[in-house]
Amino acid sequence: MTLEGKAAIVTGGARGVAKGVAAALVKAGASVLIVDREETLGRETEEELRAFGQVAFFPMDLTRHDDLPSIVDAAVARFGRLDTLVNAAQASRQLWFMDTTVADARVAFDTGFWPTFILMQAAYPHLLQSKGSVINFGSGVGFSGSPTQASYAAAKEAIRAISKVATNEWGPKGIRVNVICPFANSEGVQAWAEQNPETYAAQLAGVSLRRIGDCEKDIGAAAVFLASDAAAYITGQTLMVDGGQTKTV
Ligand SMILES: NC(=O)c1ccc[n+]([C@@H]2O[C@H](COP(=O)([O-])OP(=O)(O)OC[C@H]3O[C@@H](n4cnc5c(N)ncnc54)[C@H](O)[C@@H]3O)[C@@H](O)[C@H]2O)c1
Structure with missing residues (x-):
């Protein structure tokens, strides 16, 4: 499952799951542009991963929607191509549904849904050329409807919805679109835990494998597979990389 000669964008890659994905992609041979609003952390991640391959950090607050196409331009200028777009950045506010305002919900949509939407559009011409793929990030919360997660669950399911539409529209042109729903020991989950x-503890008890996933070894490995030619006949899928927390069998 080599990604030699391929180039990827990974949003949210300064830390957590997306950092694990960026690390796995780089180690598989891909050139990776990491995008995040955390500049210091992003530079540290860039430095750390440089030992394994070609990686660059692009600081950007993804709520600057008009500026998002410049991310794709930067990746193509630097690497000469784009094969994989990974949309993983996300922020949200956990509030009871009755306490959630439109402004609260906008946080989830402005950081997660709209950047995914706009970057998919900006990446399309380049993915068309490379017969590349998109890997978007959903959440098991979208399936379970966990309390206090109304805006997050809605944004994540909206991401899955556009992923399905893009699968149908772009499949005939050779572009694949898949979604990963992870459960992994990111800084965000650690803080919440x-x-x-x-x-x-209750959540972990519902994980069939009884452990939390590793950002690179578990989630990154799944992303490498989906980005690789080994997954050439896989599109329109949501892959639950969550130790069996959500059963789809
Ligand atoms: N960790 C899990 O168990 C889990 C479970 C379900 C879904 N997910 C999804 O996986 C992805 C990664 O999750 P995580 O746990 O690593 O999250 P995290 O909160 O630890 O990291 C998210 C990253 O996104 C960046 N980010 C957020 N808003 C941004 C913005 N406006 N502009 C630029 N960067 C921004 C943050 O700076 C951070 O580096 C997310 O899409 C999340 O919803 C994670």
């Missing part, structure tokens, strides 16, 4: 130890 510390604040909600009982909920976290």
Whole structure:
């Protein structure tokens, strides 16, 4: 499953799951542009991953929607091509549904849904050339409807919805679109687990493999597979990389 000669964009890659994905892609041979609003962390990640291959950091707050196409331009200028777009950046506010305002919900859509939507459009001409693929990030929360996650669940399911439409529209042109729903030990999940130890323990008890996933070894490996030619006949799928937390069998 080599990605030698391929180039990727990974949003949210300064830390957590997307950093694991960026690391796995680089180690598989891809050139990777990491995009994140956390500039210091992003530069550290860039430095760390440079030992394994070609990687560059592009600082950007993805809520600057008009500027998002410049991310694709930067990747193509640097690497000469684009084969894989990974949309993983996401922020959200956890609130009871009745307390969630439109402004709260906008955080999830402005950081997750709209960047995914706009970057897919900007990447399309380049993916068309490379017969590349998109890997978007959903969440099991979209399936379970966990309390306090209304805006997050809605944004994640909206991402899955456009992924299905793009699968149908772009499949005949050779572009694949898939979604990963992870469960992994990112900084975001670690912070949440510390604040909600009982909920976290209950969640872990529902994971068939009884462990939390590793950002690089578990989620990154799945992303490498989906980005590679080994997955050439796989599109329009949501892959639950969550230790069996959500069963689709
Ligand atoms: N970790 C899990 O178990 C889990 C479970 C389900 C879904 N997911 C999804 O996987 C992806 C990664 O999750 P994570 O746990 O690593 O998250 P995280 O919160 O640890 O990291 C998210 C990254 O996105 C970046 N980001 C957020 N808003 C941004 C913005 N406006 N502009 C630029 N960068 C921005 C952050 O700076 C951070 O580096 C997300 O899409 C998340 O919804 C994760």
